[in-house]
Structures are given as C-alpha cells and as structure tokens.
Amino acid sequence: MPAKSKDSRPGGRSARVRAAVHQATVDLVQEIGTEKVTIPAVARRAGVNPSSVYRRWGTTTALLADVAAHRQDEGAPKLLGDLRKDLEQAALWTLTDLSRPGGVAFFRAEIAPDVDERRAGLRECLERVSTRFHAALEAAARRGEATPPLEQVLDHVVAPLYFRVVFSIPETDEDYARGLVTQLYNRG
Known part of the structure; x- marks a missing residue:
C-alpha cells in the first residue's frame, strides 16, 4: 500500500x-x-x-500567501436571487476581505514574485475572486436575467475595489462598492 x-x-x-x-x-x-x-x-x-x-x-511571505489562499471563502455571501443584490453582496464581501486587518498584506503575499514564480498565485487569486461574481452571473442567467460578461464585472467592480484598497484611497466604503454595481448597471 x-x-x-x-x-x-x-x-x-x-x-x-x-x-x-x-x-x-x-x-x-x-x-x-x-x-x-x-x-x-x-x-x-x-x-x-x-x-x-x-x-x-x-518564508513568512509564503505562509501569508497560503493563509490568503485558504481564507478567501470564509463568510462568502449566499445568493439572494436578484443579480444586482448578488453583485452588491459580492462587491461588499470583496471590500470587507481586503479591508480587514492584514487583508492587503495577505493579497500582496499571495502574488509576491518570490512566492509566485510561475504566477500561479495570481491566477488562483483572480479565479477565486471571479468565482464569487461568476456564481451570481450564472444564477441570474438560469433565471433568464440579462447579465453582463464576467470581464465587465471584473473591470468595473473588482478592479476599482482592489485598486482603491491597495492604494489606501479614502472613502472606499460600502457606498462606493454599491455605487460600482450601480454604474455597471447604468452602462448596460
């Protein structure tokens, strides 16, 4: 054996x-x-x-990266059955995850070049974040709702959240996260 x-x-x-x-x-x-x-x-x-x-x-960086990879789904929101509300929940969860103590440091460790030589951590991080939003989009599509492409959600909701939190831009709060989803809807 x-x-x-x-x-x-x-x-x-x-x-x-x-x-x-x-x-x-x-x-x-x-x-x-x-x-x-x-x-x-x-x-x-x-x-x-x-x-x-x-x-x-x-290394400490590798440990932080492993913790980041395994804590991504803690407290992930349940789908509510309405695409806009589901996207808002996913945006708020993303903001909360990044904003909690060490959130940005865990993210940085996960994608650090000395830990992520083949860029697998970066791809895995993107996949985990995408999954949060993809689940809402798939559920809405099954209900017959019109849905934006995942890439559009990543570009207009996820990227601005990461950018603002990583660079400590003030007033990146729940209202801002909800506003990103509203702007996404207004584009369509």
Whole structure:
C-alpha cells in the first residue's frame, strides 16, 4: 500500500497543524501587523516547532500567501436571487476581505514574485475572486436575467475595489462598492 503524503490526511495531524498555524498567523497580523509577524512567533502561538513551519512554508511571505489562499471563502455571501443584490453582496464581501486587518498584506503575499514564480498565485487569486461574481452571473442567467460578461464585472467592480484598497484611497466604503454595481448597471 502506498504511503500517504502528510497533506492527504484531511483530519490528521497535518490538518490540525495547518489550522493552528493559519489561526496564529491571522491573530498575530491583527495584533501586531503583518510586518512584525515572524515564523518563530507564529510557531510559538500555534504551539508547534518553528522547524515544522519553516519546512512547510519556508518564508513568512509564503505562509501569508497560503493563509490568503485558504481564507478567501470564509463568510462568502449566499445568493439572494436578484443579480444586482448578488453583485452588491459580492462587491461588499470583496471590500470587507481586503479591508480587514492584514487583508492587503495577505493579497500582496499571495502574488509576491518570490512566492509566485510561475504566477500561479495570481491566477488562483483572480479565479477565486471571479468565482464569487461568476456564481451570481450564472444564477441570474438560469433565471433568464440579462447579465453582463464576467470581464465587465471584473473591470468595473473588482478592479476599482482592489485598486482603491491597495492604494489606501479614502472613502472606499460600502457606498462606493454599491455605487460600482450601480454604474455597471447604468452602462448596460
């Protein structure tokens, strides 16, 4: 019988260690800021040996990227059955995800060149963000509603949100996110 990899045990020690390390990372980012998070501090908080964290993730940036990739779907909104409301919810969730403590740092780590040599992280990040909006578009199409192309939603809703949050542009709030969806509707 072939040996299982350490990641193939969804309920095993590996999964528990990963969950503890992820939670420790999020907690430390919220408490002290991303720039002060270190692997030894995360290991201490998670109750694991630092060598385990170094072996699995290698760098703090790689750890932050892994946390970002796995926390994207936490609290994702349920579809309401109305495209405009569903797009607004997805926009608000995107804004909340980016704006929470460490949100931009997690995003930057996920697409950092030293972690993302083949640009897979960037593609995965785009895919996850797109999925949020694509689900609303598909559901609306099944209901017979006219829907804009996903690319148009990405260009007119998602891109401005990321741009404004990443560059800390003031007044990027829920009203702004809703307004992007309204502008998308007014274009069509």
